[in-house]
Amino acid sequence: LAFLPRLALAAAQSTDEAIMAFTKGATPTEGTVSLDTPEIAENGNTVPVGVSVDSPMTADNYVESVLILADGNPNPAVATFHFTALSGVAEAKTRIRLAKTQNVIAVARMNDGSVFIDRKEVKVTIGGCGG
Amino acid sequence: MADNKPRVKVPKKAAKGEVIAIKTLISHPMESGQRKDKAGNLVPRQIINKFTCEFNGQVVFTCDMDPAVSANPYLEFNVRVDEPGTFKFTWVDDDGSIYEAVNSIAVE
Numbered sequence: 001l002a003f004l005p006r007l008a009l010a011a012a013q014s015t016d017e018a019i020m021a022f023t024k025g026a027t028p029t030e031g032t033v034s035l036d037t038p039e040i041a042e043n044g045n046t047v048p049v050g051v052s053v054d055s056p057m058t059a060d061n062y063v064e065s066v067l068i069l070a071d072g073n074p075n076p077a078v079a080t081f082h083f084t085a086l087s088g089v090a091e092a093k094t095r096i097r098l099a100k101t102q103n104v105i106a107v108a109r110m111n112d113g114s115v116f117i118d119r120k121e122v123k124v125t126i127g128g129c130g131g
Numbered sequence: 132m133a134d135n136k137p138r139v140k141v142p143k144k145a146a147k148g149e150v151i152a153i154k155t156l157i158s159h160p161m162e163s164g165q166r167k168d169k170a171g172n173l174v175p176r177q178i179i180n181k182f183t184c185e186f187n188g189q190v191v192f193t194c195d196m197d198p199a200v201s202a203n204p205y206l207e208f209n210v211r212v213d214e215p216g217t218f219k220f221t222w223v224d225d226d227g228s229i230y231e232a233v234n235s236i237a238v239e
Contacts, residue, residue: 046201057211070199074165077197081208086191088150088211094194095201097163 015071019107019117022067022080028117033066033108036093037120044098044124051081051106053090053116063090065109072102099127135159137232139220144237145212153184154207157222157230163198179204179230181223187216214238 019028036050053063062085068078081092090108098104101123108116140154157179164176176198184192192208210218215238222230 050207073199075197075199078199079197080195082193082195084191086186086189086211088209091209092192092194093205093207095205097199097201 015069015076015105018067018069018076019105022065022107023109023115024113026113026115028107028115030117032116033106033118035104035106035118035120037104037122039121040123040125041098042125044100044127046095047098047122047124048093049078049096049104050093051091051108051118053108055090055110057083057085057087057090059085060111062087062111063108064111066090066092067105067107067109068094068096069105069107070096070098070102071105073097073099078104098122098124100124135222135224135228135230137220137222137230139218139232139234141218141234141236144239147238148211148213150209150211151236152207152209153218154205155182155184155220155232156203156205158203159222159224161196161198161200161202161204165198177225179222179224181221182206183221183223184208184210185219185221186210186212187214212236212238 033053041047055063063083066081069076078096083090103119106118137157142151145151162177166174182194191210217235220232
């Protein structure tokens with residue numbers, strides 16, 4: 001049991017590393033981006049996740065990319081959405097796998113390089129990995 | 132694999148400049164590479180790793196996917212439509228296969 005916290009720490013570090021690689025070293029601020037996740041997911045195999053970013057989505061002011069992470073999965077990377085000025089609104093939805101109760105994280109990067117973050121905890125009844 | 136049937140929902144028509152929602156779903160096991168078979172061997176990873184949506188030849192939305200995306204990956208996103216044209220949707224499999232769907236939209 002003693003090594004479990006270390007494992008958790010290792011996962012957290014790689015989540016931070018993934019965020020830093022995405023933001024090119026900038027520390028993201030809270031707000032602007034918002035995650036839409038269920039509070040409780042009965043089946044971790046398919047958890048609906050939506051993300052929306054407050055942005056005018058014009059040619060000079062738009063959201064480039066949104067990174068979705070799950071910090072308790074064996075590999076925290078989930079998906080990356082790439083938007084363009086033609087997206088109209090920066091919103092996307094998908095369905096993801098969650099191995100256990102954990103935080104889902106969305107990091108948004110704007111075309112000017114500014115970065116924003118949102119986190120939501122999702123309680124998982126049946127894990128969505130292994131088997 | 133011939134059973135990777137893409138399904139796409141695009142409105143048939145839109146007003147000029149309207150932001151429309153597009154929903155896509157494709158049948159695919161999205162084998163994560165974490166799962167073991169009955170003999171205890173790891174099942175090798177095979178997922179769709181990239182999705183692209185083009186409108187009249189211009190890329191409007193893409194998504195990079197990791198093994199944490201559920202089987203039969205579902206994506207919903209938006210596009211602003213300024214002119215009539217054709218959407219082309221492309222899914223790229225780990226094994227190099229490419230699955231495509233095409234939909235046209237009228238603008239009134």
